[in-house]
Amino acid sequence: MSEKPAGRTILASGIAKGFIEEVENGVKALGRSPKLVGFLANEDPAAQMYADWTGKTSESLGFTYELRVVKKDDLEEAIIEANEDDAIDGIMVYFPVFGNRQDQYLQQVVSLEKDVEGLNHKYIQNMYHNVRFLDAEESQKSILPCTPLAVVKILEYLGAYNNLLPYGNRLYGKQVVVVNRSEIVGRPLAALLANDGATVFSVDLDGIQRFTRGEGLKLKRHQVVDVDSTLEEVSKNADVIVTGVPSANYKFPKEFVKDGAIVVNFSSEKNFNPDVKERASLYVPMIGKVTIAMLLRNLLRLASNRSSKK
């Protein structure tokens, strides 16, 4: 009996490298240092760490970063001030703040023009409908939400996208499982991958939905149906498995992974045991560094949008 070859772990830092360079060059080409303001209104040490890390990365690439620590009840006013401040190109808020739907309200207070995370309703709706620009003249690019975009870029890097296929259909024939259907990451990600031609099984506690590219002439968007299959059934044929379960106790069952599959975890918890590499060919345990590269890529895009508007 021959031993199965072990899969490889691919680190986000390596994947991020190319994007980091692209962003750094973009800042040089722009000829000024776009300014990002982060708002911290909780006492979560993880948020503080993430803030420090955003600051360090963005400063190192030529951006200007300012962290504003505010009381939660002053946050809305602080965001509005930043919206109106011409010296600021991008705004991000370290959530959770209130930990309930008021956080979604606050996210929408960030102006469309400065929303580096791509979470404004307009951006999300454009993403679902494959709309790439904000204006009819196509001078203002729409922004994609950072984390789903990071996963897409990672899958491109790992070769899940086939470059011989036409753009917009490069996941054709691929089956993908996404375990998480949050509004922030899981559902947008399933839609993005389906828009690129994949058959995506979106899994959460309520059940499994299948996302495929719609044929509707009008909206050019994915179609969604509920399916009766189990996680095991949809996983055993999956070329790609992406997880984002925010629980230390959750582990994706290794035995559901097809030999040679690509597995990516975007949760801050480790949703796979390292022995998943006995099955998976490529394993990305964390994606944070790519996500931050996408954040700065969005910031650069917003700065360019502003330039082209003037």
Next chain:
Amino acid sequence: MSEKPAGRTILASGIAKGFIEEVENGVKALGRSPKLVGFLANEDPAAQMYADWTGKTSESLGFTYELRVVKKDDLEEAIIEANEDDAIDGIMVYFPVFGNRQDQYLQQVVSLEKDVEGLNHKYIQNMYHNVRFLDAEESQKSILPCTPLAVVKILEYLGAYNNLLPYGNRLYGKQVVVVNRSEIVGRPLAALLANDGATVFSVDLDGIQRFTRGEGLKLKRHQVVDVDSTLEEVSKNADVIVTGVPSANYKFPKEFVKDGAIVVNFSSEKNFNPDVKERASLYVPMIGKVTIAMLLRNLLRLASNRSSKK
């Protein structure tokens, strides 16, 4: 010992009457029948009942109503079609559909110009900031969310607002308790009442916040602070107690109600026992008929906005 006088029950139907007439006359003055489309995408009998009831009421007042029953995965596309249909003045969706944050996404798909429920982020943000118009020319009126607006109108009807005080300060000196701090009703309501001069204690499971009218020159909005008091402490001086706890088991403790207080329940469950009238002077057990009058008032306003835009 003299027996305490029993308080009165005031029914929403009586309160709604004046608004219903106002709306009916408004339709006549407009000279055409504004069209409301309701979307039903769940199998909740309560939603079906509410839809039937909206239909009946709106038709009886001169509006045109159409119920569109769609599958939940087709709802977004159906809303977009209605957004683009010039024959439609207003759109409402009977939630819950998915029962999670996707419902908030769908709510925001309804276009600003047709959002009769006043739940678009722009309307909510305008409400929090006391902004009454959508445009600098003040030709397009902003819409208030139906249920909080209904409670305000009820409190005006019940005399909690003092008409001798200047407009915008007619709750001055009043202390109000609102039990519910949802993004849809409780928090906007607390803000509306604080913007009108009241001191509002907003209560939910996480604690109690005090809303007062802010003094900020810039935003003219309410201010919020966390307070350490108990429900009993904030209630015993409350002139008005408003509840909206969606649980059959919850009852507001009668002994917390000040003699002569006004009590209003906007939950579909009965948050007060009828014996609350041993303490309360006026008791409004349900508000649905006023809410629907506000919905149609909003529809009329949207129809007028459209007319003044042309």
